[in-house]
Amino acid sequence: MKPVERILQHFSTAAQTRELLSKIHEERVVSVKGTFGTLRSVLLACLFESQSQQVTYFCLKKEEAEEVKEDLEQLLGSDKVTYFPESLFSDQGFGHVNHNVLKERLSTLESLSVGKRSIVVSDASALLADLPDPGYYSVKKIVVTVGESLDFESLVVDLVELGFVREQRVEHHGEMCVRGGLIDIFPYSSEYPYRIEFWDDEVESIRLFEPDSQRSLEQVESIAIFPQEEDLSSNVDGSSSSAAGASLLKYLPDNALLVLDEPDLIFKSLRERLGESDGNEDANEDLQSNVLVVQKALQGFQQLIFVALGGRASGTIDFGAKAPVSFGGKLKNLRLALEKLAVTGLNGQVAPPHVYYSCDNESQVERLENIFSDEEIVFPCLNITALNFHKGFVFPAGNVIVYTDHEFYGRARRLRLPQKRFKGLTPRELKHLNVGDYVVHVDFGVGIFRGLKKISVHSHERECLQIEYRDRDTVYVRIERMDRVNKYSSKNGASPNLSKLGSLEWRKAKDRTKKKIKDIARDLIRIYAKRKSEPGFAFSEDTLWQRELEVSFPFEDTPDQMTATVEVKKDMENAKPMDRLICGDVGFGKTEVAVRAAFKAVLSGKQVAVLVPTTILAYQHFNTFRERLANFPVQVEMLSRFRTKAEQREIVGKLKTGEVDIVIGTHRLLSKDIEFKDLGLLIVDEEHRFGVTHKEKLKRFRVTVDVLTLTATPIPRTLQFSLLGARDMTHITTPPRNRLPIITEILPFNSQYIREVIMRELDRGGQTFFVHNRVRSINRVAKMVSELVPEADIAVAHGQLSEKELETVMVEFVNKQYQILISTLIIESGLDMPNVNTIIMNRADKLGLAQLYQLRGRVGRSHRRAYAYFIIPPIERLTEDSLKRLRAIEEFSEIGSGSQLAMRDLEIRGAGNLLGAEQTGFIDTLGFDLYNKILEEAVLELKEEQLPEKEQKVMIETQVEMDFDAFLPESYLSSGPDRVDIYRRLTDTHQFFDVDEIEAELRDRFGRVPQATENLLYFVKVRLQGVQIGLAQISIDHDEMVALFAQEVLDAQAEHFKEWLGSMVANAAHTFEFFQDKQLGLRLPIPSDETGKVKFVSDFLTSLIPEGSAKREKIKGEVF
Amino acid sequence: MIAEQKKIDQLRTAFTSARMVLSENQALQFALYWQAVLAWNSKAKLVSKSDENRLLERHFIESAILSKNEVFHPHANVIDVGTGGGFPGLPLKIVRPDLRMTLLDSKRWKTLFLRDLISQLKLSDLRVENERAEVLKKQSEHIACYDVVVCRAVMQLNALYPLVKEFLAPTGVLLSLKGSTLSREIIELKKEAPGLSVEVTELQETGSMVSDKLKIVLVRAGS
Structure with missing residues (x-):
């Protein structure tokens, strides 16, 4: 029997459970108390399994509902659980569609309207949801079956009516695409899109396909397609929308069992909700009575009510479950608890209780089993299992206890959000040539792509690329020659000069650049060879302490973070000196990887230096390292202007004696007086922000100690090959879980609205950035904002402040002494400010795409919803050019091609950072793709030069x-x-x-x-x-x-x-x-x-x- | 960390019955030491699990009692090889602050623990080295400069002496605590290194706190 089955079984043996199951058949309303944590979900699961009715659960908050839903998915399997989350439309009014939410809601409505039996989990808001009449879904649905005759054209029309949006290519939910005899559609309720193939008017096949590759996966016989919207006004034909609205209750069969978790609280919140949404007195009365309507509707069903301890009438069944005692992350406490349980049992029971310890995943299970056996913790009925229950419980009546890993370690429990990959454009798609794009031909230089042209060769048709050069000269490139043409991309999408056909200009530029690139390649090869030959220090393998540190991380490792940790540790254990670059956005967990590497080094008896470009960053890292290593006797110190001369002297002394294990500092660390007793690892953050002299000093370390470099500027993956061996790279691209997309809006200046958005941030204790990129008028803007929001304390930062003044402002802002920071573009990119979740960018039309993208990325670094506002002048006053850019910005609200292009810009910058500033010039000449191609070849050639002549390949072209x-x-x-x-x-x-x-x-x-x-x-x-x-x-x-x-x-x-x-x-x-x-x-x-x-x-x-x-x-x- | 009064009282009583007197500061230092060992033992494996309840007798008293031996002349330079949780070097240093003490262990986490602890005890002339004895004894600052090498490790004498002899000053002496198998070990050692002088004494004036099987062995070059 599986652990979940056993838990359910323990539960069902309790007297209370039997009482509940018999009562539920007899009484209209049954109430229950003393359920705690996941026991509530266990009860629901048990109820669902032993009844034949539809079960629907309502609780107060979305968060609770999500937890119960996850518990149930593990107890019953995900196909038996449907979830109806709160719509984001209602409380935000930003017209932003969250596709995950829509997907869940539509799937649930579909499942209910076909009468599939499942347990529905939802929160109070669903009781007020304004949904189409249940009949709507069954009437409007379209069923398509293989072999059936259907009119192709009218099917297309019908699908559009259901709310599918026609696209060139189907990649997201709600899209469809028609080509020839094929229809691709991606219903919200489906994991994958479908491809329906027609042969004349007959459906020849229906198959699922993978949206990224567009390739088919498997065949299906038949599909039912439902409306893709729940927006009433656009769907309900003619009838006015207000009266037609139905709540979720209307979708339930009459004999459904409703489970209400704390109904009093639910009704209270409904009343508040309705009161809030309308200030009008009369309407208010109306709406109040709406709550009565809901209550009345609820009475039409059989109900099970969860009440808080001590509540309600005498008939309440008390399950008597409790919260497990807290272990405070200490194994010792767990051991003591188990020892006690083994002797005394649970509440007088003779047999020791069944104890389940739930971990997030298999590797946690393995780790824990190891620790338990190391520590010789034994208990007769102890099960360590991979279950992600949200809250443990002690249930004496069933003689069962569930502990959870995250509670044991006192960590934040994380939600498993549906991991929808919003994949942007693939590299292949980025290379997509559009008519009008700049391209570069190896032989002729930079031109403009004018499209595909059919031309006749010997009176037979072929297609060619048409490229226009200066003075409207044209080159036709045959498709077999297409590899000589690359898309031209460079920093900020700057327009290059067109080459002139027949001039030497291009050839010269190309040769010059190639020579330079070869120099770089030679450098890379040299570093590679040196690293290969240099003996380094092999750090020891992970110890128990290392494991303990890693599990104490209060968040879940993202997959990329896990990989990064593994790779870094492998490098360190290897005798060859490490030189690895970790590239990932701020807040994606680079620092944690650094902390782990540093700790590993310290445990191997080495010292660690962490070099950062600014004082504030040093301060932030210092705090992070201290905090993470607080439970270990490791000495972490900081060397920067924030330390007095005397303190600095003391720290320098302790570095020399080895009393300080980890030192975090600015370039102060590179001063002559710094000597380490035994330095083993150097961590450099944002290396490109150090000057040339500092970089030279860094090189000194590079050959002997292990070096880990962190950067938030994206580095193109394509460079990885060229750099192979010279420097290793790891990308952290998965955002941490619970990260919500940033809600982005473009709007003309409106002082009242600006006040509103700032106040919303203030109300939740957050802070706001206000970007204004003109020093001249920044004080005027500050005055305006302070008049708008007199409640807030405001700071101003711009480039004309001295470094020290700027630093003070930033530190004070980070320490929350101000609520609003009015600033030019100098907001430091590496700083972690999770409390800042609203950014307003004044005159966004004046900023570049990459700048906007980066600025927006300063917010949204915590679990809180973040907002970005681009303020623009009235549309009619904008130039053609700004309009074009704004159209691209609009795409920001989805993670779409706009941000991908901005990313590309940043990547080119990143490449420049990595290879040296002068390289940016060459990239501009050749375009990035050609540049990279040449670099790659130069590296290959140089590597091959070292091969014996015989093995060199003869290359021919046919x-x-x-x-x-x-x-x-x-x-x-x-x-x-x-x-x-x-x-x-x-x-x-x-x-x-x-x-x-x-x-x-x-x-x-x-x-x-x-x-x-x-x-x-x-x-x-x-x-x-x-x-x-x-x-x-x-x-x-x-x-x-x-x-x-x-x-x-x-x-x-x-x-x-x-x-x-x-x-x-x-x-x-x-x-x-x-x-x-x-x-x-x-x-x-x-x-x-x-x-x-x-x-x-x-x-x-x-x-x-x-x-x-x-x-x-x-x-x-x-x-x- | 704040010292618990109960521990301070217990320490006082136990040391008195072992015929040692602790100053207020020393009692405080021992109490902090005691608490630290209990707090860290599961993480740093400082003493065996079963010894957690017998720290006072098995470790503090047994170590401190050695200070009465005359080899520890005032300001003697001492190295504790394989000190683990600091035994016997750290209790020795607490009762005899005049000693110049080096605590050596190859396990990194043990030395990290000791360093952290020492910074709270505020003792000077005390350092912690994280190295293997084989490596440390080759470093010039450690060659032939110790008056006493102490060691509580279970290693046999004939293996221990060759390992540490480079630490010893010409007049230096190796002091080891030994149990029952002693005579056979001495025979082995003498067979392999005939010029040595070996001296065995009972633990002096221990009262009832310490196992009477334990003996102090002193090994030094020629007599």
Whole structure:
């Protein structure tokens, strides 16, 4: 039996449970008290399992409901639990749609309207929810079944009516997309989107697909599609919305069992809620009576009521459960409690109680089991299990106790939010070329992409990229040459100068840059080699203390954080000196990784230096380290201006004697008087903010001690390969759980509204940033704000303050001495200010995308809801350019392409930070993609230079000439960017398998492949084969194929070519021929009809190559 | 940390019955030490679990009593090899603040504990080294400069002496506390290092607090 089943069983043996189960059949209202923590959920689960009714649970608050829902999911399995969270529309009025909430609500309504039996969990707000009539869902639903005849066009119309939004590509809930005979839709209630394929008017297949890759997953027979909105006004035909509203109760069957958790509190909150939402006296009376209406509606159902201890009439069943005693994170206390229980039992019971210890996950279970066995803690009926219960309980009547890990350690319990990945654009999509984008061609330079153009070669159609250069000169690039074209992207999306065709300008710039890049590459290789040869210190493996520190982290590790910790520790245990960069947004948990690394170093007998760019940051880190290590005898000190000269002297002395284990400081740490007894680890935060001299000093450390660098500026992953080995990188990209998206609004200046948003923040004890990027007028703005919000204390910060003044202002703000900080763009990026959750940006139209993105990121770093407001002048006064930018900002409210582009900007900056400032200039010249490509190649080349000559590869390129159509017709694939993407991927393929994959994808996403496209696929394959065999040229003309071998492979170096030649001649001797200039080649008669000829050629080439012989060589076009 | 009066009283009584007198400050230091060991034992494994209840007899008194031995002349330079939770070096240092004491242990967490504790006890001329004896004895500042090497480890004499002899000044002496298997160990040691002088004494004037099986062994170069 599984632990949850056993817990349910213990529960059901209690006398109270039996009493409850019999009473529930007899009495209309049953009340219960003395349920504590998760026992409440256990009771619900037991009730649900032993009854046949629908069970619906209401409690006061959303948080409680979420906890009960999670408990129940573990007790009953998630398919038996539905959740109806409070809609975000009602209390925020910001028109922001939270997709997770909508998904839960719609799924629940759907499930109820089809009569599926489940336990519904909700909070008080659901009793007031203004929902469409239950009939609405069943009437409007559309069922689609395989094999059925349906009119394609009218289905599309119907789906749009249900609320699906038509998009180019379906990636999010509520979207649909129509192409040819395919409809993709993504209903809110589904985990994955569906693809419905038609063959004429018949539904040929329905399959689920993966939204990121757009590839099919599995087939289904039939789907029911429900309305995607619960917005009444847009759906209920004609009738006025106010009267039509139904609460959740209307969706329940008459015999449903309602469970009300503290009904008195629920009704009180409903009354307040309604009172608040309308100040009008008369309406108020009306609404008050609405609560009566709700109460009356509730009376129509059978009820189970949870009351607080001591409440209600005599018939109340008392379960007598209690909270477990607190252990304060001490094993000793747990041991004592268990020892006592083993002897005395629970409340006079003879047998020792069944004790369940619930951990969040399997690894916790394992860890705990180890600790228990290390500590020799034994107890007869102790179960350590991976259950994430929200609150433990002691239930004497069932002789059972549940302890939870998070309570034991006194940590915040975390909610398991549905982990919807709002994945932005993939790198592939970022490379998407749109008409009008800047591109850079290796040979010709920077131009503008003007779209795909069909041009005829020998009267046969092919598609080409059209690129426009200065003075409107044009270059057409054939698709097999597409790898020479990259999208141009640079910092801040600055517009580059177009190159002039036929001038030397581009070539010179390119050569100059390549030389510089090679220098960098050489540097990287050198550092790599040095690191490889330098002996370092191997830190010892994790001890019990290390584990104890790690579990005392009050939050759950995000997956990335876990990986980062593991990687850093592995580096440290290795004798090679570590040089790892951890890249992740502020608040994503970099510091925790640093704390753990530092602790590990200290436990191995080493000292640790943590170097940060500013005094305040040092102060913050110092506090974090102190706090996290408070339970261990580790000496943490700080060296910065915040310490007096005398204190500094003392700390410096203690560093030398080894009395201080961890020192956190500014560049003061790099002064001459600092000497360590035994430094083992250097942690550098935001390295790029140190000056050149400081960086030089840092290099001194680099070779001997382990170095961990932290940065909040994103570094492009693409650089990772180039840097491989020189410096290792870890990305922390998963935000901590419970992080809510920032609500973003763009609005014209409105002083009353600004007061409101600031007051809302003040009311919850929070702080506000007000960004105004003009020093000249900042005091005027400050005055205005202080008049608007006289309640608040206001500080002003700008770049004309001295460093010390600025520091003071920031420290005081961090210490909450002010509620509003009016500031220019200088708000420090690394500071952690979880209490600041509203940011207002004045004249947002004057700021760049990346700036806006970064500023907005200063808030929303805690579990609190954060708000960002972009203040703009009235629309009609904006320039064309600002309007364009604002449109991009609008996308900010969703994590969409806007932020992805801003990220890209930041990444380019990050690359500059990492490789040196002068690199930014080169990136501007070449565009980032080309720059990176060259860097990657330079590193490869330099690595290969160190290889013996024999192993160097001969690279050839095959030209294919042909006399048939080979392209993606617009009628087949209408989206230009998608076509470019497919072309690009085809040119990037290295083996047959990749081509087959793309073909399968085309069939899956767009339907049957037309002839011209099939030809295109074979054309790519023939080109691959050409490279493999060593052909420089293949020409397919009418009824003949002629191919020439490349001179390079005929030269003696190409060893395995010689081996092959023999078998090739043996396989097809009749085709071998010497052409002019004694060039060896092949001549083959082929069928002249267009449909089969290219396949014929491909099959022939396959037959030439001895089977299983080839290690497939990569096609690799030289860039220069 | 604040010392508990109950512990201070217990300490006073026990030391008196072992014929030692604690000053107010010393009693306070022992009480803090006692509390710290109890608080940290599960984390730092300072003494065995069963000894937690016998700290006073098994560790404090047994260590402090050694101070009466004449090898600890005023201001003697002492190193405690394998000190663990600070025994016997730290109790010795508390009752004889004049001694110059080095506590050595290779377990990092034990030395971290000791360092933290010492900073509360406010003792000078006392340092903690986290190193293996094999390594530390090769460092110039530790070679041949100790008047006494103390060790309570269970290591056999014939293994212990070679390990620590480099610490000893020419007139230095190794002091070890031993139980029953003593005579065989001495024979082994003498067989391997014939020039040594070995002297065995009972623990003096212990009262009833200390196991009477324990003996003090002093080992020094030639006689």
